[in-house]
Amino acid sequence: MQRFRLTTLLGSICACLLASALVAEAQTPSPADSHVGKDGLTPAVAALLDQIRQNDRGQLAISREDGRFLRMLVAASKSRRVLEIGGASGYSAIWMGLALRETGGTMVTIEYDPARAKELTANIAKAGLSDIVTAVSGDAFARIPEQKGEFDLIFLDAWKKDYKRFFDLVLPRLTPGGLFLAHNVVNKKSEMGDFLAAIEQTSLFTTIVSPSGEGISVSYKRRK
Ligand SMILES: C[S@@+](CC[C@H](N)C(=O)[O-])C[C@H]1O[C@@H](n2cnc3c(N)ncnc32)[C@H](O)[C@@H]1O
Numbered sequence: 001m002q003r004f005r006l007t008t009l010l011g012s013i014c015a016c017l018l019a020s021a022l023v024a025e026a027q028t029p030s031p032a033d034s035h036v037g038k039d040g041l042t043p044a045v046a047a048l049l050d051q052i053r054q055n056d057r058g059q060l061a062i063s064r065e066d067g068r069f070l071r072m073l074v075a076a077s078k079s080r081r082v083l084e085i086g087g088a089s090g091y092s093a094i095w096m097g098l099a100l101r102e103t104g105g106t107m108v109t110i111e112y113d114p115a116r117a118k119e120l121t122a123n124i125a126k127a128g129l130s131d132i133v134t135a136v137s138g139d140a141f142a143r144i145p146e147q148k149g150e151f152d153l154i155f156l157d158a159w160k161k162d163y164k165r166f167f168d169l170v171l172p173r174l175t176p177g178g179l180f181l182a183h184n185v186v187n188k189k190s191e192m193g194d195f196l197a198a199i200e201q202t203s204l205f206t207t208i209v210s211p212s213g214e215g216i217s218v219s220y221k222r223r224k
Pocket of ligand 1: 060061062085086087088089090091092093110111112113116138139140141157158159
């Protein structure tokens with residue numbers, strides 16, 4: 001009888017331990033869970049973003065404020081297919097990838113420099129976003145035609161002299177009702193006069209916002 005009780009007791013303890021382990025696992029946030037901590041970032045993703053900026057000797061990455069803006073816009077527009085031109089080490093891609101986790105979308109980010117393209121892939125993996133964000137190494141002028149289908153949000157952040165050529169290449173690939181965004185349209189506007197004139201065309205509604213002084217153009221592609 002006593003032996004039976006002991007076995008039952010041990011069985012109950014094991015069941016309790018298993019149940020608590022399962023609950024703990026379910027409650028452990030994934031690195032990309034966008035609902036935790038300051039700025040809606042998990043400590044792990046916040047630390048990763050800080051580290052990318054610290055290692056960014058060329059100061060290529062967008063500001064944190066611009067990252068917050070991109071994440072908000074991707075989420076609010078319910079974008080499902082995003083293209084980034086100029087991924088660098090992944091700072092902006094991670095902010096947009098976090099929003100895509102919420103919309104159920106995916107993103108392709110293209111980076112020309114092979115060393116940065118490696119960092120881009122590694123940082124996306126560290127953020128837990130490899131199932132959402134695909135890093136493509138190479139020249140976006142060659143890589144974009146290889147991508148299938150349309151995009152409902154495009155973020156351009158490559159070399160500024162190329163903006164007009166990229167705009168001409170990707171506008172036909174933007175879904176009607178989609179958004180075309182470009183970075184540095186305030187602090188580097190003198191390098192992209194032709195592009196800034198082009199985004200004022202009547203098939204688009206364009207506005208310029210400046211969360212941190214660098215400036216982002218936001219162009220909505222009209223449905224008719
Ligand atoms: C300003 S940085 C991008 C920063 C990035 N969006 C971020 O916030 O982390 C510009 C990047 O565009 C890349 N780039 C320039 N021309 C490119 C091209 N034709 N195709 C792909 N990448 C290009 C550069 O190598 C550079 O890493």
